[in-house]
Amino acid sequence: xxxxxxxxxxxxxxxxxxxxxxxxxxxxxxxxxxxxxxxxxxxxxxxxxxxxxxxxxxxxxxxxxxxxxxxxxxxxxxxxxxxxxxxxxxxxxxxxxxxxxxxxxxxxxxxxxxxxxxxxxxxxxxxxxxxxxxxxxxxxxxxxxxxxxxxxxxxxxxxxxxxxxxxxxxxxxxxxxxxxxxxxxxxxxxxxxxxxxxxxxxxxxxxxxxxxxxxxxxxxxxxxxxxxxxxxxxxxxxxxxxxxxxxxxxxxxxxxxxxxxxxxxxxxxxxxxxxxxxxxxxxxxxxxxxxxxxxxxxxxxxxxxxxxxxxxxxxxxxxxxxxxxxxxxxxxxxxxxxxxxxxxxxxxxxxxxxxxxxxxxxxxxxxxxxxxxxxxx
Numbered sequence: 001x002x003x004x005x006x007x008x009x010x011x012x013x014x015x016x017x018x019x020x021x022x023x024x025x026x027x028x029x030x031x032x033x034x035x036x037x038x039x040x041x042x043x044x045x046x047x048x049x050x051x052x053x054x055x056x057x058x059x060x061x062x063x064x065x066x067x068x069x070x071x072x073x074x075x076x077x078x079x080x081x082x083x084x085x086x087x088x089x090x091x092x093x094x095x096x097x098x099x100x101x102x103x104x105x106x107x108x109x110x111x112x113x114x115x116x117x118x119x120x121x122x123x124x125x126x127x128x129x130x131x132x133x134x135x136x137x138x139x140x141x142x143x144x145x146x147x148x149x150x151x152x153x154x155x156x157x158x159x160x161x162x163x164x165x166x167x168x169x170x171x172x173x174x175x176x177x178x179x180x181x182x183x184x185x186x187x188x189x190x191x192x193x194x195x196x197x198x199x200x201x202x203x204x205x206x207x208x209x210x211x212x213x214x215x216x217x218x219x220x221x222x223x224x225x226x227x228x229x230x231x232x233x234x235x236x237x238x239x240x241x242x243x244x245x246x247x248x249x250x251x252x253x254x255x256x257x258x259x260x261x262x263x264x265x266x267x268x269x270x271x272x273x274x275x276x277x278x279x280x281x282x283x284x285x286x287x288x289x290x291x292x293x294x295x296x297x298x299x300x301x302x303x304x305x306x307x308x309x310x311x312x313x314x315x316x317x318x319x320x321x322x323x324x325x326x327x328x329x330x331x332x333x334x335x336x337x338x339x340x341x342x343x344x345x346x347x348x349x350x351x352x353x354x355x356x357x358x359x360x361x362x363x364x365x366x367x368x369x370x371x372x373x374x375x376x377x
Contacts (some may be wrong), residue, residue, distance in 0.1 A: 015040025016108040017077060017091040018070035021211055024061045026223070027107045031055065040108070044070050080212050086113040086185045099123070103230040103256045107209040110227075111185045114205035120176065123153035123290065125232040125253075127225075127246040128162025129271050139263050140165035141172075142357040143236060146289045148175025150202045153204065155180065157191055157224060162238050162246070165280035171199055178231060181208040181222035182252050182351060183216040207231070225249040233296065234259030236286060240274035247274050250283065259295055261286045288362035320348065322354050330364070330374035337370045 019030040019040055029316050034040040037053040044065065046054070051062040083089055089096050089110050098121055100106050124147055126140055144154045144166045154170035156163040158179040170177035170263050177198050181189070188194045200206055209227060210220060225248045235253040238258070240246040250260050260283040265272030279285050286292060325344040329335055337355070341348045355372060358364035365375045 005349055007254045009243035010111065012040055012092040013088075013090040014071065014074050015043065016092065017042060017074045017088060018068065020070055020109040020209070021073055021077060022061070022064050022072070022100075024064060028060075028128075029055075029057065030108050031105055033039075043066070064075065077212065080186070081111070084186045084212065086111050086212075088112070089364075092225070096311075097121075097231060099232065100227070100230045103226075106230070107227065109209060111208045111210070111212070112205055113207075114203075116178075116205050118175070119151065120153045120178065120231075122151055123155050125155040125176070125228050125235040125249065126162065126287035127156060127228065127235060127237055127249045128275075128308075129241055129244050130159055130161035130163075130245065132161045132271060133166070134238045135265065136162060136263075137140055137165050138356055140238045141169040142360045143171045143238065143263070144169025144177075144290070145175075145357065146361050147292070148173035148177070150289070150293070151175075153178060155228055157181070158189075158197060158200070158206075160190060164193060164196060166238075167200055168334070169194060171203055173201075176204040178204050178206055179206045180224055180227045180231065181206060182210070182215075184208060184210050184214040186212045186213040187215075187320065189216045221245055222248050223232060226252045229253035229258055232258060234261060234292070235285070236261040236292065237262065237272040237275050237278055238263045239265055239269075240278075240353040241270050242273045244274045247278070249284055259284065261292060261295075263287075263343045265335075288360050290362040320354075322350075326351075326354060326358065326364070327374060330372060334367060334371045334373045337372065340372060 019033065033043045033055040037043045037046055047067055048062050051065060052059065089112055091106065093106050095116065098118060108157065110368060126144055128136060128140060133273055139306065140162045147154055148170040153176040154166050155168040157176045158181060167177045167179060177200055185206060188197045197206060207227065225245060229249050230254040235250055235258060237246050237250055240306050253260050259357060260278060261276040262278040262283040263286050264279065284291065284295060329340055329343045337348060337351065341351045344351060355364055361367060363375055365373045367373060
């Protein structure tokens with residue numbers, strides 16, 4: 001009778017998955033062990049003494065490696081993945097995300113629901129606090145919409161607050177979005193985001209580096225934040241206090257050589273202190289979409305976007321019917337918000353939302369006294 005272990009094709013992918021299943025082995029230790037032993041699967045062939053000496057690990061972790069019936073345990077994990085409709089990518093797979101592969105110590109294993117595409121290499125993360133103001137919610141939503149409209153994949157963490165707004169904004173524009181989780185993909189956290197989670201799976205991907213069954217423990221979130229920045233060309237922070245986890249994501253981005261952007265807020269707001277600190281430390285202050293696109297030399301790339309070069313003629317963006325009414329009303333000159341609402345036939349509350357979106361895209365300029373002008377340049 002042929003054993004299960006003998007019937008399995010033991011590959012580096014199996015080795016990486018096996019190491020990821022051992023408690024106490026994170027990405028750095030997994031890479032060190034694989035390098036010391038020659039390959040990830042060869043780690044499991046080493047003796048206890050060899051693991052401790054060559055892998056520089058203690059007795060407890062070495063004992064866990066030796067105790068794991070790893071080929072069978074990997075096959076069990078793969079079977080569980082099929083049951084919950086997810087799959088595993090490792091560094092041995094060509095489909096492993098290119099941007100993530102570039103960071104120092106990339107996670108050897110990621111679990112995936114949905115699909116990754118080559119277009120996801122043009123991505124930006126949007127992160128912030130879990131209890132944002134209305135200003136923060138609207139800013140995250142509108143920036144995500146605008147980025148998705150020009151072909152960016154929006155990456156965030158599916159948390160309450162800014163994260164949820166970022167994912168929703170990308171979905172509203174029919175764009176792609178990726179959610180990075182701090183737990184196994186066999187659960188959804190927070191539970192109230194289940195519908196949002198399922199929409200993201202259909203229009204992008206949900207990713208985690210944690211095995212199935214892992215709970216959303218506090219210590220997992222810094223690792224989650226590292227993946228958020230690693231999957232992105234840059235990170236946009238929208239409202240974050242001085243102790244916000246979004247600042248951890250920004251620090252990871254800086255270490256990974258990625259761009260860091262921050263949306264300014266009220267000078268005395270607690271949820272703006274972290275973002276203002278980032279700006280003081282060198283993050284780019286962002287007032288509209290063009291501020292981001294210019295950093296990547298993309299502001300002339302898409303149809304309907306404004307050119308960044310001096311003297312180049314601007315072009316009218318693709319506008320909704322409501323925004324076209326605003327454009328025509330402002331084209332003659334500055335207009336007060338109340339008069340603008342009357343001319344456009346919109347409630348002031350809805351008009352202000354459209355105005356903020358146009359302002360973030362760089363097309364509308366607010367002026368003192370409640371007036372607005374159209375920014376042709």
